[in-house]
Amino acid sequence: MTMVGALLEANARFAETFDASGIHAPRFALLTCMDGRLDPARFLDLAPGDAHVIRNAGGRADADAIRSIVVSYRLLGTREIVVVHHEDCGMMRFTNDELRDMLRADLGLDASQIDFLPFSDLDESVRVDVRMLRQCPLIPDAIPISGFVYDVSSGRLREVR
Amino acid sequence: MTMVGALLEANARFAETFDASGIHAPRFALLTCMDGRLDPARFLDLAPGDAHVIRNAGGRADADAIRSIVVSYRLLGTREIVVVHHEDCGMMRFTNDELRDMLRADLGLDASQIDFLPFSDLDESVRVDVRMLRQCPLIPDAIPISGFVYDVSSGRLREVR
Numbered sequence: 001m002t003m004v005g006a007l008l009e010a011n012a013r014f015a016e017t018f019d020a021s022g023i024h025a026p027r028f029a030l031l032t033c034m035d036g037r038l039d040p041a042r043f044l045d046l047a048p049g050d051a052h053v054i055r056n057a058g059g060r061a062d063a064d065a066i067r068s069i070v071v072s073y074r075l076l077g078t079r080e081i082v083v084v085h086h087e088d089c090g091m092m093r094f095t096n097d098e099l100r101d102m103l104r105a106d107l108g109l110d111a112s113q114i115d116f117l118p119f120s121d122l123d124e125s126v127r128v129d130v131r132m133l134r135q136c137p138l139i140p141d142a143i144p145i146s147g148f149v150y151d152v153s154s155g156r157l158r159e160v161r
Numbered sequence: 162m163t164m165v166g167a168l169l170e171a172n173a174r175f176a177e178t179f180d181a182s183g184i185h186a187p188r189f190a191l192l193t194c195m196d197g198r199l200d201p202a203r204f205l206d207l208a209p210g211d212a213h214v215i216r217n218a219g220g221r222a223d224a225d226a227i228r229s230i231v232v233s234y235r236l237l238g239t240r241e242i243v244v245v246h247h248e249d250c251g252m253m254r255f256t257n258d259e260l261r262d263m264l265r266a267d268l269g270l271d272a273s274q275i276d277f278l279p280f281s282d283l284d285e286s287v288r289v290d291v292r293m294l295r296q297c298p299l300i301p302d303a304i305p306i307s308g309f310v311y312d313v314s315s316g317r318l319r320e321v322r
Contacts, residue, residue, distance in 0.1 A: 003189065003241055004307050004320060010206035011318040018316025026197045028164065034213040034229055036187045041200050045171035052195040055216040057229035064225030067277055068195055068218035074263055076251050080164055090237050102235055109298055116228055137270055146165050155179025157172040159165060 024049035028080040029072040031129070033059040033089060037152045040084070044157075052078055058091040059084060060117045061129035061136075070138050081133060081143055084157065085126050086150040091118045122149060126160040185210035189241040190233040192290070194220040194250060198313045201245070205318075213239055219252035220245060221278045222290035222297075231299050242294060242304055245318065246287050247311040252279045283310060287321040 001009070029052045032040055040046065040053055052072045054065050061083070072078045096116055103111045119125035126147040133145050147160045162170070190213040193201055201207065201214055213233040215226050222244070233239045257277055264272045280286035287308035294306050308321045 003243075003305070007205055007243065007309075008318060008320065011204055011316075014204050014206060015316040015318075020198075020314050020316070023198055029195070034190070034215045034233065036207070036210040036212050036214065037181075037184055039202050039209065041202065043172055043175050044168055045175060046197070048200065049197040051197050052218075053197065053199075053216050054195045054218075055214050056225050057213075057215075057232040062225045062228070064217055064223045067223070067275060070264070070272075070275075071218040071251065071260070071277055072195065074267070075255055075260065082164075082168065090232065094236055099232070099236065103231070103299065106235070107298065107301065111231075111299065114228060114231075114299075116232060137268065138264065138272065140268065144164070148168075153181050155172070155176040155181070157169060157176075159169065 022048070026050065026052050026072070026076060026078050028082055029054060029069050029078045030082045030084065031059050031061065031065055031069070032084040033057065033086055035086060035089065035152070038086060038150060043150060043155060052076065058089060058117055058119065058125070059129070061132040062117060066133070066136055066138060069133070073139070073143060079143065081145040083126060083129050083133070083145065083147045084150050085122060086152055087122065088152050089122065092120060092122065094118055123160050183209070187211065187213050187233070187237060187239050189243055190215060190230050190239045191243045191245065192220050192222065192226055192230070193245040194218065194247055196247060196250065196313070199247060199311060204311060204316060213237065219250060219278055219280065219286070220290070222293040223278060227294070227297055227299060230294070234300070234304060240304065242300070242306040244287060244290050244294070244306065244308045245311050246283060247313055248283065249313050250283065253281060253283065255279055284321050
């Protein structure tokens with residue numbers, strides 16, 4: 001079976017017992033990493049609708065995350081922002097130059113203008129992104145922003161200040 | 162209790178029974194919307210690790226999604242891309258000008274340079290983003306890309322061609 005077929009089959013099983021009632025209004029926007037080991041609905045015990053979940057490589061506060069957060073608070077009513085990075089993140093295993101060299105070798109492309117946003121200090125990456133959001137003029141000062149690290153080996157979250 | 166306290170308490174309950182064994186290697190990158198009604202791990206029956214999950218307002222193929230997808234396939238081994246937008250998406254309820262006017266009124270800011278990527282035709286928004294990824298020089302032609310719409314009222318996914 002193709003992957004598309006397998007996904008549609010898995011979804012058909014899900015839809016058989018799907019219940020759309022009891023959806024909450026979104027309370028907060030969560031910015032976290034795309035890593036497949038992270039299931040925020042489970043590790044934060046989110047009810048359907050509870051949070052807007054914004055995910056990218058690293059959980060970084062880049063321009064697109066800010067676009068999404070502005071839509072989230074201004075149009076869709078969230079009132080708090082939570083940033084979660086995680087232990088053993090793939091973003092700590094390469095540098096911009098290494099990835100740019102790979103893309104040049106593979107595809108003959110110059111990606112020197114792209115910052116892939118890798119980092120080497122996990123706690124500091126959380127602080128940098130929380131600070132970036134706090135300082136962003138598009139995000140009102142009244143919106144609380146907190147930062148965390150999730151441990152993929154224990155399932156535990158700890159706050160980063 | 163503060164929201165941070167409540168999240169940490171919910172997470173402590175989760176971590177009590179957390180089991181990190183049996184994590185899959187990621188097979189594909191999923192690009193979908195931040196909407197809290199979408200729980201892709203459930204509606205695609207994903208096992209932990211199965212997919213990189215990239216989420217933003219609308220599930221749009223913007224520059225940051227492409228940054229994440231490049232990291233996903235080139236460094237972390239995914240081999241397919243799946244785009245999922247959804248019925249009743251908040252991105253169909255405003256225009257760029259309306260949101261820019263709100264930000265000017267609220268914060269005195271000029272956001273005329275930001276495209277918030279709203280859309281009016283749901284199926285077409287999937288086609289546009291699939292095409293954008295297919296045409297992106299940073300993504301090799303050999304990577305299959307498929308597009309879907311998820312129905313938040315039935316839980317059902319349908320392919321968009």
